Amino acid sequence: MNAAIDRLWPHPAAQIDDDTILATYEFPPGAWLRMNFVSSIDGAATRDGRSGGLGGDADRRVFELLRRQADVILVGAGTVRAEEYGAMRLQDDAVAWRLVRGMPEHPVFALVSGSLDLDPDSAVFTDAPRRPIIYTVGTAPLDRREALAAVADVVDTGVEALDPNAVRADLVSRGLLRVHSEGGPGLFGSFTAAGAVDEMCLTLASSLEAGNARRISHSAQAAPTDMDVAAVLKGERELLLRYVRSEA
Structure with a gap:
């Protein structure tokens, strides 16, 4: 049974269904990049090293629904390893939802890794329903590049540092306009x-974590970015918040 979710704003409604949640988070037309994270009240991005330990049933419900709308799921290699990702395969109900709307059964899985520290024999690649993309830099090790090129498209988007806007441009050139990113903090910050x-999209978990967990976003330089509240949902023990960039 799905976790109960109420919409507090806009247009308050109790125990909204999947279609209403999807409409609340609908991508606008054109190219769009969404970040999705969970955080504790005191700002921790993980519990015991994994973000999955923070989210509850409502977070997991929205997490799965947000994936079904996307053309591509973008994730940093460190998060893929820490969260033990497998192949980017959606559940049967999500596949059916996409097919009705003329979308491919599954989104493309795009990974970001400057070092190419990824296992070409992992299920991420061997069980992939669509060929993954790996965004890297020109200085990445040649041997890893060659091994991964057998199972994914390996694309340079910078010489020593990855250029996020070059990543976006490449995705757009492939017709992958609706980008849903699941982190991690380094990718989000950059x-x-x-x-x-x-x-x-931020799930605020009802917990205090203390400890030394990182924030959900980290970068070498500050980058103040004004955001507007677009939606507020509530599960049993968590708030689910949607923000869009003010000038977007």
């Missing part, structure tokens, strides 16, 4: 600093 983030 994309924010580059002005490449249009939307932020």
Whole structure:
């Protein structure tokens, strides 16, 4: 049974269904990049090293629904390893939803890795329903590049540092306009600093974590970015917040 979710703003409604949630988070026309994260009240991005430990049933419900709208799921390699990602395969109901709307059964999985520290024999690649993309830099090790090129498109988007806007441009050139990113903090920070983030979906978990967990966004430079509240939802023990960039 789905976790109960109420919409508090705009247009308050109790126990909204999946279609209403999807409409609340609908991508606008054109190219759009969304970040999706969970955080504790005191700002921790993880519990025991994983973000999955923070989110509850409502977070997991929205997490799965947001994926079904996307053309591509963008994730940093560190998050792929820490959260133990497998192949980017959606559940049967999500596949059916996409097919009715003329979309491919599954979104493309795009990974970001400057070092190419990824295992070409992992299920991320061997069980992929669509060929993944790996965004890297020109200085990445040649041997890893060659091994991964057998199972994914390996694309340079910078010489020593990855250019987030070059990543976006390449995705657009492939017709992958609706980008849903699941982090991690380094990727989020770099994309924010580059002005490449249009939307932020944040689950605020009802917990205090203390400890030394990182924030959801990290970069070498500050990049203040004004955001507007677009929606507020509530699960049993968490708030689900949608923000869009003020000038977007």
